[in-house]
Amino acid sequence: MNNENTSDSPHFISLNEAAEMTKGTRITFIPGVQALYAEALKNICFAKSIPVIRALHPVMGIDKDTGEDRQARLYELTSQTGLPTMFHDEERPRNVWTEQLALAERIGGSGSPPLIPASFEQRVEMFGLCAVVLGEDGLVWNMRILNDGPLSRKYGFSDDASAAAPAKIAEVITLIDTCLQRQAEQGSPYLVGDALTAADIYWATMSMCVTATPPEIMPVTQQNKGMLKFFAANSQLPMIANVLSKRIEDHQRYILTTYCETPAVLGGDPL
Ligand SMILES: N[C@@H](CCC(=O)N[C@@H](CS)C(=O)NCC(=O)O)C(=O)O
Missing domain, CATH: 3.40.30.10 (Glutaredoxin)
Known part of the structure; x- marks a missing residue:
């Protein structure tokens, strides 16, 4: 590295x-x-x-x-x-x-794990999961329009779209949670198949917008303290809080601490 x-x-x-x-x-x-x-x-x-x-x-x-x-x-x-x-x-x-x-x-470096499954059937699952998290009208998209501001305006903020966002976010979290439960029953801690894929890394990272993430994983800086507060507050919105499970948190922490650099290295000015 x-x-x-x-x-x-x-x-x-x-x-x-x-x-x-x-x-x-x-x-x-x-x-x-x-x-x-x-x-x-x-x-x-x-x-x-x-x-x-x-x-x-x-x-x-x-x-x-x-x-x-x-x-x-x-x-x-x-x-x-x-x-x-x-x-x-x-x-x-x-x-x-x-x-x-x-x-x-x-x-990627030789010896690094493949993040896109070789099986096309598993790619359908993997890219499908990623799309509802990262794609248009997915989890992050809807998180961005929870509040009004210059960035949310760029992504189609309106009072109606914003009011509909928490339920859409909750639907994606539930979908991921159900997937993790099904996978656990098969003995896999990953979202797709029995190995790490990009879906695990994308989900573990993007889901930080609806969780309160500890500083051992995401350090607090002068530049991100407001964003961290916003993400933590999202986790308390009733529709979201209702569907956030221990399984979701465990998977997020496992992937971030095992396969990603933690604490995250951000630069900027530490608090
Ligand atoms: N283009 C990226 C998404 C990146 C993205 O949406 N970035 C946002 C911040 S969360 C941004 O910079 N938006 C402002 C812009 O596009 O001008 C993708 O589809 O993979």
């Missing part, structure tokens, strides 16, 4: 530096913040023994000094602005989790 991945105060290069490099895997992050898609990709790369060079993801909004859109260069490079974007060697940037996962699977 590369030091950049394991250091307590990781180094971040600029977006332009990342785009200009012709070797290595570069991923954009916001220091100190566990933006979940970026956090999940970091965890996927960790499990695949891929050394990651961290780059700064420009945040939404207008730069006060220049009056310019802070994400203009990112848009020029990737035709989108979502966090994270991933560069590898001289390949085109990857911005969507399905493509990022396929790339990670291909470039």
